[in-house]
Amino acid sequence: MLIKSEFDIQFHLPAETPVIALLHAHPSLDEQLRSSDVLKVEHILPAAERENPLQLAVEEYIDSFGNRCSRFVAPAGAIRLSGVHIISAPETPDPQGVGIGATPIQDVPAEALQYLLASRYCQVDQFGGIAQDLFGFYAPGWETAAAIRDWVHEKVAFNYMAARSTKTAMDVFTERIGVCRDFQHLAVTLTRCMNIPARYVTGYLGDIRVPAGGAGDFSAWYQVYLDGRWWDMDARHNEPRYGRILMAVGRDAADVAITTSFGVANLTHFFVESKEIDADGNPVPLPAKVPLAAFPEAEGEVQER
Known part of the structure; x- marks a missing residue:
């Protein structure tokens, strides 16, 4: 199956602030990517000053746990982090290891x-x-x-x-x-x-x-x-x-906060969506009803340092 995931997260920063973000797909999924996986970081100025957002430079690195991380210095004001990617995922639910013994x-x-x-x-x-x-x-x-x-x-x-x-x-x-x-x-x-x-x-x-x-x-x-x-x-x-x-x-x-800001960063907007799409990029219709226990309830993690 094809899964399209996207996010749009916005902050207001009182002052210039260094930020680390973990918003990419894990490097182990590189072969499954069917699109680019780019983190866009923008400084959103008032319309009277700039018609279009100013895109900031982002440096990428792999941390000690093997995660793909991004670091940048955000100026004071409104900041938008956004991205979208498409991944080919298995047509089966989470594998189960029933009967497997312990690893010494x-x-x-x-x-x-x-x-x-x-x-x-x-x-x-x-x-x-x-x-x-x-x-x-x-x-x-x-x-x-x-x-x-x-x-x-x-x-x-x-x-x-x-x-x-x-x-x-x-x-x-x-x-x-x-x-x-x-x-x-x-x-x-x-x-x-x-x-x-x-x-x-x-x-x-x-x-x-x-x-x-x-x-x-x-x-x-x-x-x-x-x-x-x-x-x-x-x-x-x-x-x-x-x-x-x-x-x-x-x-x-x-170790895995989606953003770590080394200063105050006030969250102002948060949008995340991950959905199955068909070969033409159209959303696959969802079933009408399953038990409530199957509904996803999760939380993104942001932290300040």
Whole structure:
């Protein structure tokens, strides 16, 4: 299938501000791209001063997690970040690794070992006993990973009003309420405690072959390392989905914010959409009705430094 994803995000900056953005498709998807994948950054001046926005220079680099990042210095005033790309995605929902055993620690690739350790939002060192009590009797590997995903999905309630940027996995475990990132942080932490590498993911999860679920957004999920590969897991939605488009991976949400501004950046406009299109570029009609649990509810992450 072909998936078209696009965004238009605007800020007002009181002063000149350096910014880092993670808004490209992940480099691992380069062969699936069927269009360019360019981040356009524009300084929008008042109409009386300039008829057209001034496009800013953007430098790209690959970070330590393998994500494609963009950096630029934005002048004071209104700034627009926009982009669109088309990707060829599998015609099947998220693969499932039922029956796969655990990968012995000595066989885990060196680059994946960091995803067994504690990080800012994932206090692995505080969850060892909790994880063993809850999941120590499951078979190592996929059975344990799936049990953790299912437990978090069942025990944590979704509520946008419960979002806060400082909420950790322990906070989620205690409060039992949160948004997408909170579900994934708790699941990632418990999974690492059971010696399964787990990393946090951001990307697009649009209304692909499910009914329209409201305004679009970026999504958070996570991946576990088993049998020589990474598997998508989603403690919030907890069912195989079509059309996940990977943008960035990291230890937790701190590593993969869609924008990081080194100064004040007031969000003024936010539009994101990811949809299936046909060969002529027309949107593919969505089905009329499925259970509410299948609707995507996700959040883009922006942060100031």
